[in-house]
Amino acid sequence: MAYVAVRGGAEAIEASLEHLQYERVKEGAYVAVETLQATMRGFLDQVMSESSLYSEQLAGLAMKQSEGNVEEAIFLLRAHRSTLPRLYYSTTTDARNMFVLRRISASFKDIPGGQILGASHDYLHRLLNFDLLQETAADVVAQKAEFEAIEVPDESELPLENLPKVMDYLRQEGLIREFPENDAEPSDITKESMAFPTNRSQRLQTLTRGQTGTVTSLGYAGLRGYGASHPTVGEVRVGWQSIHVAMDDEDDPYYIGAIKLTEVESFIPVNVDSEDKQVLEFDIGYGACFGQNETKAIAMSIVDHALETGGDTPIHDEEFVLLHVDTIESTGFISHLKMPHYVTFQSKLEQMRTIKKEGKSL
Amino acid sequence: MREVPFALLDEQSKKEIRRAILKGVAIPGYQVPFASREMPIGRGWGTGGLQVTLALIGKEDTLKVIDQGADDSVNAINIKKLVQKTTGVETTSRTQDASIVQSRHRIPEVPLTKEQILVLQVPEPEPLRAIERSEYKTKRYHAEKEYSGAYLMLFEQIMRYNQTSQGADYPVLVNGRYVMNPSPIPRFDNPKIDSNEALILFGAGREKKIYAVPPYTNVQSLAFEDYPFVVEQFEGKICRETGLSNVFLDELTDEKTGETYYLCNDTSYMKEVLARKVAVK
Numbered sequence: 001m002a003y004v005a006v007r008g009g010a011e012a013i014e015a016s017l018e019h020l021q022y023e024r025v026k027e028g029a030y031v032a033v034e035t036l037q038a039t040m041r042g043f044l045d046q047v048m049s050e051s052s053l054y055s056e057q058l059a060g061l062a063m064k065q066s067e068g069n070v071e072e073a074i075f076l077l078r079a080h081r082s083t084l085p086r087l088y089y090s091t092t093t094d095a096r097n098m099f100v101l102r103r104i105s106a107s108f109k110d111i112p113g114g115q116i117l118g119a120s121h122d123y124l125h126r127l128l129n130f131d132l133l134q135e136t137a138a139d140v141v142a143q144k145a146e147f148e149a150i151e152v153p154d155e156s157e158l159p160l161e162n163l164p165k166v167m168d169y170l171r172q173e174g175l176i177r178e179f180p181e182n183d184a185e186p187s188d189i190t191k192e193s194m195a196f197p198t199n200r201s202q203r204l205q206t207l208t209r210g211q212t213g214t215v216t217s218l219g220y221a222g223l224r225g226y227g228a229s230h231p232t233v234g235e236v237r238v239g240w241q242s243i244h245v246a247m248d249d250e251d252d253p254y255y256i257g258a259i260k261l262t263e264v265e266s267f268i269p270v271n272v273d274s275e276d277k278q279v280l281e282f283d284i285g286y287g288a289c290f291g292q293n294e295t296k297a298i299a300m301s302i303v304d305h306a307l308e309t310g311g312d313t314p315i316h317d318e319e320f321v322l323l324h325v326d327t328i329e330s331t332g333f334i335s336h337l338k339m340p341h342y343v344t345f346q347s348k349l350e351q352m353r354t355i356k357k358e359g360k361s362l
Numbered sequence: 363m364r365e366v367p368f369a370l371l372d373e374q375s376k377k378e379i380r381r382a383i384l385k386g387v388a389i390p391g392y393q394v395p396f397a398s399r400e401m402p403i404g405r406g407w408g409t410g411g412l413q414v415t416l417a418l419i420g421k422e423d424t425l426k427v428i429d430q431g432a433d434d435s436v437n438a439i440n441i442k443k444l445v446q447k448t449t450g451v452e453t454t455s456r457t458q459d460a461s462i463v464q465s466r467h468r469i470p471e472v473p474l475t476k477e478q479i480l481v482l483q484v485p486e487p488e489p490l491r492a493i494e495r496s497e498y499k500t501k502r503y504h505a506e507k508e509y510s511g512a513y514l515m516l517f518e519q520i521m522r523y524n525q526t527s528q529g530a531d532y533p534v535l536v537n538g539r540y541v542m543n544p545s546p547i548p549r550f551d552n553p554k555i556d557s558n559e560a561l562i563l564f565g566a567g568r569e570k571k572i573y574a575v576p577p578y579t580n581v582q583s584l585a586f587e588d589y590p591f592v593v594e595q596f597e598g599k600i601c602r603e604t605g606l607s608n609v610f611l612d613e614l615t616d617e618k619t620g621e622t623y624y625l626c627n628d629t630s631y632m633k634e635v636l637a638r639k640v641a642v643k
Binding site for chain 1: 370436
């Protein structure tokens with residue numbers, strides 16, 4: 001029978017899926033989700049941020065299941081999100097109350113509360129550590145014990161909570177361009193699709209779950225010449241942020257846990273008309289994302305400001321930016337090109353042939 | 363560890379999608395925005411259609427899923443499997459037996475009835491996107507019924523090629539009001555939308571839009587008086603298996619002889635005609 005050409009789809013899929021299962025186990029090696037959670041911080045943070053689902057365990061599971069494929073891991077988590085009822089919103093949380101693990105400012109040498117380097121790749125020589133090829137579980141335990149035996153000096157009794165913000169210092173001096181307080185209820189882009197022009201909460205939500213590479217590239221473009229100017233990083237803070245949920249307005253909110261958060265405030269000089277003269281003031285570009293994703297958060301602060309201020313380059317165009325930064329949307333539509341298109345192609349083919357035959361003579 | 367809800371989505375999401383569908387039915391051809399959940403299949407692989415199907419499907423339904431006219435193509439199987447796994451409903455490849463037909467790029471050859479719902483997967487819901495990339499502006503064009511761009515696009519094609527060169531996804535005017543992309547069905551299927559007995563729903567997951575053509579709605583493909591709308595022509599070509607000529611055909615090559623031959627694209631219809639032939643013999 002001739003039509004077998006399009007048959008056998010079910011068997012082929014089953015075989016392909018089985019093959020995939022085999023690829024995951026064919027080396028006979030095993031890794032526990034707990035191990036991934038404990039050793040793959042950077043991966044988990046990126047995946048939690050892009051999937052906008054904060055769960056180290058589920059991110060670890062997604063990583064294991066997808067064999068470390070970032071795009072697939074995010075996909076799994078986003079799809080999981082769709083099966084969950086969304087019953088509550090957390091109450092407003094202020095990064096001033098963050099339990100700080102790392103906090104730096106590029107704007108001042110010294111800042112109130114101090115520069116706290118925490119753990120960072122920034123100061124690392126990126127040389128492969130070949131010792132890790134031989135590392136054993138016992139080595140890890142021994143090294144951990146060594147670190148933990150180090151006596152902590154008294155000076156480390158630094159307060160790590162309620163650290164003042166660098167921005168507040170400039171604000172006191174009147175150097176930050178002031179805007180009226182906006183306490184409007186934020187939109188929820190996962191419950192209502194965006195209409196253009198968007199509001200700021202929609203923009204920030206879209207950027208924070210945006211693809212790390214895309215947000216970074218757009219921020220880079222803004223910095224390099226497709227945006228307003230060179231921002232100065234006022235403050236990058238990474239730490240544990242408490243999250244509360246209120247059942248109703250009356251109740252005291254319930255503490256539901258803490259998430260690791262990266263928050264960035266960039267200072268961007270802008271020209272402001274002030275009474276009889278022009279002055280320079282700072283605008284704030286804002287970036288925040290789940291986990292420790294400093295590059296993304298800084299890039300986000302650049303793009304946020306670009307979208308706030310308008311201009312004629314792509315990073316000022318909210319449709320260009322917001323409709324193309326999502327991992328699921330971009331990878332989904334690109335990958336759909338792998339699906340058969342023979343009906344549409346046949347339709348085009350028929351037309352091209354007719355045009356060739358009967359087309360207009362020039 | 364966890365149970366997946368009936369039809370995958372949580373009930374609030376389904377309710378929201380149904381509201382969008384109802385609004386779409388009330389305003390034929392109008393693109394209703396909806397939040398669009400992420401699905402376990404690729405965004406661009408039919409997630410809009412899938413969400414519509416999942417929001418509507420009940421335990422009593424019988425589902426048919428086709429992709430490019432075929433019931434057992436990879437993507438159709440995949441979607442059918444997902445719906446079945448999360449709902450346990452019956453599936454069929456016989457168009458007449460289905461209460462919901464989800465399809466990509468085709469409307470079945472067997473006429474639909476008022477008992478049926480056709481769900482079409484939509485990659486690009488905006489018929490004006492090719493001439494205006496901004497959603498902000500196209501939304502206003504629709505509001506003002508400003509469709510000169512859509513006609514200009516066809517006019518330019520006629521000026522260049524003496525005919526339109528829009529293959530599939532040929533724009534239609536719905537109920538004399540909204541210009542709509544019928545999804546990338548061949549032009550051959552466009553006339554089937556007009557006054558169809560079934561409810562036709564369109565789901566665009568990535569672009570977050572749902573729209574509808576209710577039963578018996580007037581739907582006309584855009585055209586000019588002197589350049590009427592034409593469907594794909596398969597002159598002198600017939601399906602090698604069934605001998606049918608009034609159907610959309612796939613073009614194939616015989617690997618042995620190198621000859622080009624044609625087959626009915628709607629595989630379940632072809633099988634049915636073949637079975638009937640065998641029975642007569």
